[in-house]
Amino acid sequence: MIKTGAEILCECLIKEGVEVIFGFPGGVLLPLYDTIPRYPQLRHILVRHEQGAAHAADAYARVTGKMGVCLATSGPGATNLVTGIANAYLDSVPLLAITGQVPTHFIGKDAFQEIDITGITVPITKYNQLVLDINDLAKAVREASYVAQVGRPGPVLLDIPRDVFQARIEFNYSDKVDLPGFKPKLFGHPAQIKKAADLVNSAERPVIIAGHGINISKAFPELKELAENAQIPVVTTFLGIGCFHESHVLSYGWLGMHGMGYANKAVHNADLLLAVGMRFDDRATGGVSTFAPHARVVHIDVDAAEIGKNIAVDVPIVGDLRNVLQVLNKQIERREHIGWLSQLDEWRSQHPAMEIRHHEDILPQYIIRQIHEATRGDTIIVTGVGQAQMWAAQYFYYDRPNSFVSSGGLGTMGFELPGAIGAKVGCPQETVWCIAGDGGFQMTVQELATMVQEDLDINIAVFNNGWLGMVRQWQELIYNKRYFGTQLYNPDFVKIAEAYGIKGVKVSKKIDVRPAIHKAMEHKGPFLIEFIVEPEENVYPFVPPGKTIVEFLEMPNPAASVKK
């Protein structure tokens, strides 16, 4: 059949299992936008800013495990995707970004809305390609989708000139991939796995650090089996939250700068670290030279370049976690580790980070805990970046994989609203809570219109403390309270919601918190709650930058704490 480039693109996306495209049109995309309606299998969601398209596709991919797709026009459309692509790159999210480009004969002429987006995105994509010939288009889509999802996932970008959308060829689909340079190693080396098993079987104080890789590889049962059989405590990374039931007896929270004190102590005192699907990010390790000084390290990851990058490793294993853990589990002996686990429990009782102190006004932590109670933990939490993000990670108990969606590596404020859209579109049956700070919320606030247009039942909690809270906290603790550039003049968030046609309430009394949360959940369609919270609340524990992870600051005046 003779087909146009636009038709070929749509048909190839359908072959790749794509159901949703988050996009924003523009001049060079017109031939494609004239074609998409003829493929009702492809649901197009019109965002209000291309960054929102990338974040929504990113969150969609995280909650569904499928590749997310975003679409933007040439020039500013393409550059607006950059933050979202970088976000997906640092968090290993399979994202296909498609950008329109000026017609091939204009390329290199600084034409209207021409920008070298493949050049710009080289450092933040796993792979990208400018498709200059319609004969290469189908192959390019196939290869890009394959690269995005196989091995360590990541974003890919296809830049397609307008005349390629319009050209016609006789089209025969082929699912062949010809990428001799792309051969991810999916199975671990048996001798290395044996060495790891020997270390696990002889360790006295082992700790598993489980990262985002467990979610990506869906190695949940294998991780559970490993932890339970050898009775190894599990600490997750920030993005690993939810990959191991936080209510499990062997769960000891998550580590790092704002991680639980007992998690950091467990890692610091371990004699063996089993690092699975994580990359020893500096927010997790604190000062690298003093990180886990007594531990031998087994590092399992699908990306060979992660091994030995930040931390010296004793046993490197490169492979898909599921495959590696299945082999490893067969060689693990049953152990007890009673002394070690009781030591951890003692630390947990000494550093009860997750207690909420009594306070007249609304503490942000209290809101998170109330959302947990109201939803019974059965919801997807999507956060922005900063204090609200940390509280959402600390005070909610995540018992389901991928129920915590957050920008970890890039730390992108503004991820929350479009992220919630992507999560809701990906999992329409789930309750979705968007946890926003008053700073990040306004970075992508225009996506409220997308929510209304698509009638997405999303609950939005805006924590209004009048500050860019996390930066204010650092100014308070490290820069001797020299506050600058952090105090916010805020609009009336409820009125903003109303202007978009979204119902909302403002909550400034503690007694109104629970009813508001229930009201939001009972309401069909988007609902916004503006919480006026204690303005100078800090996130604790806090490991000051560069310090060892056990040198954490805790909430001052613990005597005022009450058990909740």
Add this chain to the structure above:
Amino acid sequence: MDRKHILVALVQDRPGVLNRIASMLRRRNFNIESIAVGHIEQPGLSRMTIVVEGDDANIEQVRKQLDKVIEVIRIADITGESPVAREMAMIKVKATPSTRSEIIQIVDIFRANIVDVAPDSLILVVTGTSDKVDTLIELLRGFGIREMSRTGTIALPRGGPGPLTIEENKPLRHVVEQAAPEEENLPDW
């Protein structure tokens, strides 16, 4: 301890490959001494020789990061295999009737070639190790170098098949799609 390493890579001839590799080296703050690229005997493929300075752990990071670039089919650090490594320089040096014969003597000692003679200058071409080229340049500096151009290092390991040798009827890259048997001698990762 920092020292020079020679990495060689077999890459697909696709647009932007050099950009991708240079971008990776720059982004990760690796210290490039030189990059040389050229076609090889097989169509569609090129070979790159990259000289980088760093300690062993650093260079292993370079190797692994470059191996992730999709167009890189194979990459190896051949420093330890005492490879034959050469570079080339063209030097235009001032030559007066009184200095010309002295320059020609030096050229002979270094087995360089004079490829152009003008009334007041010579162009000579030298190939050799980096050190040899450096030494010649130092010697000629006194006569006055008008301009010069120097290539990056290219290198081949000595003897039998090297890490980048393409064998007939074999895939370009070892495919690890299933678990290897225990006894098989594979690299550590």
